[in-house]
Amino acid sequence: MKAAVVSGFGESPRYADAPEPVASGADEVVVDVLASALSPRVRSQAAGSHYTSTNDLPLVPGIDGVGRLPDGTLAYFLMPDTNHGAMAERTAIDLRRAVPLPEGADPIQLAAAMNPAMASWVALKQRVTFEHGQSVLVLGATGSAGHAAVEVANRLGASEIVAVGRGGDRMQDLRKHGASRIIDLNETSDTVARNLAQAGSEIDIVIDFLWGEPTSKALYAIIPNRARDEQALTWIQIGSAAGLESPIPAAALRAANLRIIGSGQGSVPLRAYRQEIEALAQEIHAGAFTTATRRVPLRDVEQAWADTSSTERIVIVP
Structure with missing residues (x-):
């Protein structure tokens, strides 16, 4: 063959x-x-x-x-x-x-949409107890998986979705798919830090496709500016587009109710993974994600x- x-x-x-x-x-x-x-x-x-x-x-x-x-x-x-x-x-x-x-x-649409949407779908359905009305920040929102994460969070009932990434028009397009706030990493470092601090003050979940330096900088910006230290912040590490390693400030783990977890192969039992991809396939077939x-x-x-x-x-x- x-x-x-x-x-x-x-x-x-x-x-x-x-x-x-x-x-x-x-x-x-x-x-x-x-x-x-x-x-x-x-x-x-x-x-x-x-x-x-x-x-x-x-x-x-x-x-x-x-x-x-x-x-x-x-x-x-x-x-x-x-x-x-x-x-x-x-x-x-x-x-x-x-x-x-x-x-x-449609085999073409199913093959195209399943993998990028699966990352955030499984993360929000299996790695955390996501509740309707919680807020989500997507770090790396202009990649295909990040774009899908905005759609998935919107579909699952997020009250606010902050899209963080690079790319002008591509960033603005995310508003059509559920993003309520856009943070462009191409802006000055001071502007990015200020915007992350404001957007992250009451965020519930971060879906991180970048890791590396952007994650470290985001933690430095967000953690000191949490509105309530006791409010849980769950940081889900899914991708590493910006680096395989990220320095995590030690104070971040003590100064706020922060939990860092991963989502990927091995972190979800096969039976649960299969259950979720079946549900996601039905959503894509119905036109929920394209x-x-x-x-x-x-x-x-x-x-x-x-x-x-x-x-x-x-x-x-x-």
């Missing part, structure tokens, strides 16, 4: 022959892949830089997708840590990591991989 094949970390995958997948175990089946999205998470997988990377080559990238099961059922699936990913004509999936989709569901997409044939994966400036989510279609 044909697949996107990565032969060296840091190299673009090439359209090449790959071994046919083989199902092993009672819960595995081989599916015909219909769509698989090219996300930052997939790029880190192919670069060998994600914390789940096995460092084994060659590999077929792709961490999730939409496929057709042997019985004809349409399904969204998540891949385990494997070198035989979803960017191929066929792949072997674990049915415990798959959810059925309604006939007529993602601008660009459909790319599998044979053109190398050229698509080189396009890092597109604001559309590239979806690879065999």
Whole structure:
């Protein structure tokens, strides 16, 4: 069969022959892949830089997708840590990591929207007890996952959503999707600190896709300016677009009711994760969340991989 094949970390995958997948175990089946999205998470997988990377080559990238099961059922699936990913004509999936989709569901939109929305959806549904009317600050709101987090928080009933990121028009566009306040990190450091202090004074939850220096600066700005020290502030670390490490001021953990947790693979039981992706898939099918997409044939994966400036989510279609 044909697949996107990565032969060296840091190299673009090439359209090449790959071994046919083989199902092993009672819960595995081989599916015909219909769509698989090219996300930052997939790029880190192919670069060998994600914390789940096995460092084994060659590999077929792709961490999730939409496929057709042997019985004809349409399904969204998540891949385990494997070198035989979803960017191929066929792949072997674990049915415990798959959810059925309604006939007529759009494979392209499901493949595009599930991964970015899943990060914040699972975080708010499983890692915290999110209550209708709580306020949310999204740190890194102009990335695809950050944009989706604004929509997810709005859908789940947040009373206020503060979008923090870079990018002028892209930032303003977030107002259409539920953001009540915008903080542009491209402004002067004093202005950013002042805006974060004001916006964070009574915020309940921070969803952090940046980490690194922006997180440290945000904590320095927000913690001393909390309206009530006893009010809980839950900081959910999801992504590390700005750095794998972030210096956390020691006083932040003592001066306020701050809790820092992570959300990602391993932090949520598989059964609960599957429950949430099934609910999210239904929301996307119903039109609750949409993602601008660009459909790319599998044979053109190398050229698509080189396009890092597109604001559309590239979806690879065999």
